[in-house]
Amino acid sequence: MGRYSRILAIGTAICALTTSAAMADLVKIGVLAPLTGPTASDGEEFVRGARLAAKEANANGGIAGHTFEIVTADVVDHSAANVTSAVERLLGTEGVHIILTGYASLSMFEVELMAEANMPYIAAGPSPQFAGIVSGDPSAYDCCWSFTADFKGYETDVTPTIEALLAAGHFPLDNKTVAIISSDNPYSKTISEGMKSAFGDAGWTVTVDELVPFGPVGDWRPILAKVRENPPDVVINTDYIPSNAALFTNQFREDPTDSVVFLQYAPLVPEFVELTKENSDGILYNAIGATLDVDAWPRGQEVAKKYKDEYGVASGAYGTGLYEMATVYFEALDKVGDPTDHDAVGKAIVETKRPVTSGFLEFDPATHVARQGIDHVPVTFFQIQDGGGVMISPDKYKSGEFKKPGWMSE
């Protein structure tokens, strides 16, 4: 077994070599991202957003005398083993004093690792899971902050928004029925459960209540058959995987019912419209933390433009999001001055009160999650019109009006 140890020694020596060269005034920004695997397209955005922010800061002469560099670590398929390895790699890289991510694991368990290492961590993963870990003992997690705002709005805001559309006379209300379809993952499931009770409280009847296994869905037709047997006023699908949502849209349009269709998250991903083409015109969706690329919110327009100028493609929520996370860090570092003082950086982040692309950012000290609401990060509703998302609500930001989808009867 002599070889065993020799290979180990060589391996670890090479690891050590690659991680030790660091410059004193260079701060490395660690980015956890799926660089390979099924969500690699999101991962690419994470890195681009952070890179853009670092490039800009460096061009402006740095922050508090520091320049920045991005180091990435691949979380592949978001499995616990891969996320842990990626986190450990970043924690073990000299010069890393901040870690950012769009999302690393669905459960946010890595928050624990960051807290143990006292590494400033700003994440945009699912906020309920984040809050679940932090709220037990907030002071132990002073370094960890969720850029994603509270998800409560996803559960509560759909019902009033649709009722408002009804009230505005956009379409008749037959019998207040809704079909709710969800995928078995915490994000989709929590939201659909919340919606069910919200619709129930408002006096609606849930005609179809379906849960599909998490992962690719090959055929929505049997579920659509159920929907069609008793056409509801509203059809909701919270499966957030873009290809699933796109297939759902295409198959729905084969024989549409006279219903408003609401999808969760997926239409935000650029390829959704590419995959569905004109089939998706008229679909409703909402977002907490989407870029407010509207006249009413200059910050959103500014960053979205920067990103597009730099990379030639429009950013989804994560490109601009990571850019803003880096900005939040720069602001905190500017106050503290010393990037190695992680405690102080963490405390400076909590004081953040500034406009970002998704709204006005302020953290809730009890959960370390960004506050949600019309004056903070709003829930914004969109409708796909002519292949693009038009914000139709809330009134404060909206850039267009609801149009009756082509498949609905006059």
Place this chain on the structure above:
Amino acid sequence: MTLETFAFLLASGLVLGGLYALMASGLAVVWTTLGVFNFAHGAMIALGAYIAWQVTQYTTGGAGFLLGAGVSVAIMFCLGFAMHYVLVKPFELHANLVLLAVITTLAAASIMENAILLSWGPRDKQIAPPFTGNIEFLGTAIGIHDFVILAIALAALLALALFLRRTTAGRALRAVAQNREAAELMGFNVSRLVAMTIGLSAATAALAGVFVGSLRFISPTVGTDPLMKSLIVVILGGVTRFTSPIYAAFIVGLAEAFSAYFLVLYWAPAVLFAMMIIVLLIKPEGLFGRRTRTL
């Protein structure tokens, strides 16, 4: 349940069944001939889809679709042919052939998936379906494209069956599957025949990939789900005859459609796996299988 719903589910199940039949028959052919399970079958489906997608970027419409499918099938046949010499041939006579083939095919799947990721990027794509619009089927509307694909899939399977039964090369393949030693003694170039089998299997995978890519969407990992489904189909049907997995594919497709309607889609995978275990326990050679092996 109304007649429309029934017709709708029937159509949905048949289209799924056709797809599964195409995927599974490729897997079954290799299994019968070599006795190994090809874990790269899913990745071959993905690669076939991407090659066709690339072709449709230059030529659009129905011609582009056909050309894409043709090019993809041809390239994948050659790739499958070559795979035999790299992944199986070197240790063909080794006692642990089955296991070693598991690991080499898994590795090959990883190489293909990551090569796709490097060449085409991670974002979902769709092969533009040449036919849009719906047709009426017993009072319900189903995409024309779905029906065309079902027809092509059946035609392809029929062609493969005819090839295996009526042509000299096909008979030789069946001879190898039935008794390799005897085939060797009779002077067949067994290696080339086996490579041809894998090539044929890759070609059907490519076709399945093109269909999946036009009915649904493609991403580098698009093959994972089809691989599992083909596995279930092959186990249920058995591999003793070429037609066994095809029947099973339609059973699985219809069962999926109807159980998703009557039960919940949520439990469909669990039911399928439980079914698989039960079938393996009671009749390991498959529902339509006999104990002897033939193609």
Place this chain on the structure above:
Amino acid sequence: MKYAPSFQRTNGFWPVVIALCIAAALPFFFTETHIRHILILIFVYAILASNWDLSLGYGGIVNFAHIAFFAIGLYTYGIAAKIIGLDPWLALLLAPVLAIAFAALLAIPVLRLEGIYVILVTIAAAQLLFQLVVSQGDFTGGTSGMVLIPRLEIVGYRLSSDGRIGYYYLSLLLVVFSTVFLYKLERSALGRAIKALRDNKYYAISRGVSEGRIRLLTLCASAIFPGLAGAFYGAYLRIASPDVFGLGFLTITLSILLLGGISTIWGPLIAAVVITAFAEILADYGASRSIIIAAMIIAVVVVYPGGLYAAMQEIWGLGTRLRTNVTAAWRRRFQASLRQEAMGVKDHLVETRHGPVSVCDTGNGDQTIIFVHGNSSCKEVFRRQFDEFAGQYRLVTFDLPGHGVSPNGNPDEDYAVEAYAEIIRNLVDSLDLKTPIVFGWSLGGYAALEYAARGTP
């Protein structure tokens, strides 16, 4: 007569001791948690792969639900420690018990099937278990898994403190226990029965081996340490998530096992280090990393179907041959006078069908006596005979291939009594020895008999 040397007397003893010392000392050289984390992962993979070898390599049961033992250990620990509130150490010990129970359950379908059907039924069983785990979200956390699983502490000392040193040594301890367990088991009556059943099923049954019982025991025994490792993993990462059922985890472990070589205990341990270290070194290469590792696995499997361990032994053998060849050449070159002193004549190389051999030939006398030495001896053993008979006879003796100062032969062809007889024949021809008296001692005696049996020309 049974000669099973105790471990202290095998070739493997010192390498293992040295490796163990290095493993015990490593945390003092690598204080970064990152490297310790990788080492802990290596240990976990080593346990998984080497125990898998028990069923797959030794038992011939291709159990693709092996990772499910690990998953069961993981979830048992999670549920027992977090939801039921059991003491974490007790939960750790409960994990292998449930893993064994699952193994026993798994044995029911496995016992009735053979070959590839075992692969299929175990894949199905693992998938079914996965569906079950995911569907019971209230206990298991569903698809995202359960977080904040209680950690392990020893009287208030967290094993994660001081750069996870506690977890490092705990995992090292698990590897050591697991390896000792496998080593002992392989040499026990049960181990012999397991191998006998794999080698020749019906013969084994005819000697009283109960197929059902042994297969059941094989599966159960292979579940113990994976179950324990799963619980350890849960306590270490503090998360139990269903991705352990995924193809990724299975592929890595299987790669480690097959790359290391099946039916060896040490192979998977070595491969765990190689693959994990390799994956870590290439971590920055994204998709190319997976391609490189997959290509490497194919290359090794294609060139060495026996795995790294077989390759290492072969290389070791080559090294030994090279070393002995060099020593023999050196002795031929520089110590000729020493031997000449003993034998009275100078030796020289004579070419034969089985390579050159070193020959002493007194060269005069009508009647020749050829002396052939025994196993592990050399021609100089006949120096007294040379003293005694010189002058009366022409005396010839030589070093067999790989003996004395003759170069090594080809192991497949040259180390056989037939080959030795042919060498004698070649010598008789090339030195023109006519009808010699052939004197053989021990192995040389067989060679002489063989020579005689071929008929003197």
Place this chain on the structure above:
Amino acid sequence: MTPLLAVRNLTKSFGALVAVNDLSFDVMEGEILGIAGPNGSSKSTLFNLISRIPFGADRGEITFDGERIDGQSDHRIAKLGLIRTFQREAVFQSMSCVDNILVAIEQTSGARGRQAERMADEASELVGFPRNFHNLPAATLPVFYQKQLMMTTAVAQNPKLLLLDEPASSLVESEIGWVRETVSELNAMGMTIMLIEHVLPLLMSVSNRLLVMEQGNIIALGDPAEVTRNPAVVEAYLGQPA
């Protein structure tokens, strides 16, 4: 005297082919029962049915040492002391010779460690299997020694009834001598033996009684010398009446 093995109405078919047809016979304690018959007369199948390895009979009763064994599991029958060998030499090829013997001892006697090793030595001595081969991998042995090793593993289990399936096939004259001596010696020690053999001189010289089978039927059973004069036997072997 009660027979050690009593076979009644043993029948086995493979599809339409009746391989063993309603066989009944006894094996007496201490005797050597020779079994002869042309190729394909189901001699080995008879051993298979008695030992249930790899399959049992469709019908019939088998009583061994006062106990019904036709319903017992295969390895139980071996543990009762009914031990068979195989026509083709069989070894556990990945194991050393001594481990081959030890498996047999450990599974039946429950002996472990030094005691089992001593029993392995004794069995090797009895059969004449060279003890200095003990640590060689069994797969590397020449055919003759593999056959010897298989016999050693059988003897190591101290069988009451030993079923030997063509121990002399593919052996040369001197090696057949070894079979003759070993079979006689084991029998002298009190072991009951059933012996299938094509080498007739060997079979004739050691058997107390001779059973001749043809196409799954017994065509003769009795004193070897008489049986060979039986016209049915001669016809079975020569294909025409004498």
